[in-house]
Amino acid sequence: xxxxxKTKKIKEINANFKEQYKxxxxxxxxxxxxxxxxxxxxxxxxxxxxxxxxxxxxxEKPISRKVLDGMGIPEDVANQFLRLCEYHGGICDCxxxxxxxxxxxxxxxx
Ligand SMILES: [Zn+2]
Numbered sequence: 001x002x003x004x005x006k007t008k009k010i011k012e013i014n015a016n017f018k019e020q021y022k023x024x025x026x027x028x029x030x031x032x033x034x035x036x037x038x039x040x041x042x043x044x045x046x047x048x049x050x051x052x053x054x055x056x057x058x059x060e061k062p063i064s065r066k067v068l069d070g071m072g073i074p075e076d077v078a079n080q081f082l083r084l085c086e087y088h089g090g091i092c093d094c095x096x097x098x099x100x101x102x103x104x105x106x107x108x109x110x
Contacts, residue, residue, distance in 0.1 A: 021087040032080045055094035063093040
């Protein structure tokens with residue numbers, strides 16, 4: 001594949017990715033129905049569990065699911081939130097923590 005074709009291919013992949021996640025792309029957690037405090041609470045809980053259990057590297061994100069469930073977050077909100085995390089690179093539990101800054105922006109100020 002020559003360079004021009006490669007660039008074209010990358011552009012196509014990026015466009016497909018954006019298209020696939022367009023329901024959540026560029027949304028904030030508040031727009032999905034989660035407060036920033038709740039989102040940070042989620043993040044801290046996931047970090048604690050990751051420390052104990054380690055990441056399964058699974059796209060199903062078992063730790064994140066468990067935490068969201070334990071916090072009583074409705075399933076549709078949880079699904080959207082995890083899609084938003086994926087959009088920002090959070091494809092497994094540890095990557096969610098790695099990219100949390102992009103998803104959650106700033107930590108809430110007291
Ligand atoms: Zn991982």
